[in-house]
Amino acid sequence: MDQTEPAHPAEGVPAKAGRDAPMRDGTLRDGPVRDGTVRIEPGTLMQKVIPQNLVEPYLSGQRSVIAGFAHQAEDAALLHLADVWVLRWRSLQMQAYRLPPPALMAYGASQRAPAAIGQPEAGRGLFEVYLGATPIPVNTEMFQITPAGEQFIARYDGQAWLRPAPGG
Numbered sequence: 001m002d003q004t005e006p007a008h009p010a011e012g013v014p015a016k017a018g019r020d021a022p023m024r025d026g027t028l029r030d031g032p033v034r035d036g037t038v039r040i041e042p043g044t045l046m047q048k049v050i051p052q053n054l055v056e057p058y059l060s061g062q063r064s065v066i067a068g069f070a071h072q073a074e075d076a077a078l079l080h081l082a083d084v085w086v087l088r089w090r091s092l093q094m095q096a097y098r099l100p101p102p103a104l105m106a107y108g109a110s111q112r113a114p115a116a117i118g119q120p121e122a123g124r125g126l127f128e129v130y131l132g133a134t135p136i137p138v139n140t141e142m143f144q145i146t147p148a149g150e151q152f153i154a155r156y157d158g159q160a161w162l163r164p165a166p167g168g
Contacts, residue, residue: 036098036099037096037098038097038098038099038127038129039097040072040091040095040129041091042090042091042092043090043091044072044090044091045072045073045074045088045089045090045091046071046072046073046088046090047071047072047073047076047088048066048068048069048070048071048086048087048131049069049081049085049086050085050086050087051085054085055085055142055153058087058136058142058161059142059153061160061161064135064136065133065134065135065136066087066089066131066133066134066135066136066137066140067131067132067133068130068131069128069129069130069131070097070128070129070130070131071127071128071129072127073088082146082147083145083146083147084144084145085142085143085144085145085153086142086143086145087136087140087141087142088140088141088142088143089136089137089139089140089141090137090139092137095131095134095137096131096132096134097129098129098130098132099129136156137156138156138157139155139156139157140155140156141153141154141155141156142154142156142161152164
């Protein structure tokens, strides 16, 4: 695969076999909630919306961490986002995903465990987790999502963001 090709199709990531609807008993599909920590299976594709004012700091190397609210990409696809920038990465065993901190509850984070937001397609809930500042994982990808679709922007190789060649 070319270093600047997206690692997955623009139309979304197919669901893993055996991943059913979220549980109602305090467990996330990938694991139980313990002391506010949610176990996300290593290798799960995650997604975080980033504000446009952070795009250039990421691409120029001025920002080297991912932090804040994130979703499993499979769940985030149900949001039908438009006019946003996103980072997508494969979760690592060393990353600690948590329920949103109580201080953030006042800013719209759900208080349910795990945080179920809405009832998108097929009655599935959308789960929001909080990621403390962690180094950008190798092969993280940045996309711009517009009403016309997704545009691949760059992939992080562990040292720099690699952008596609112009016209390619």
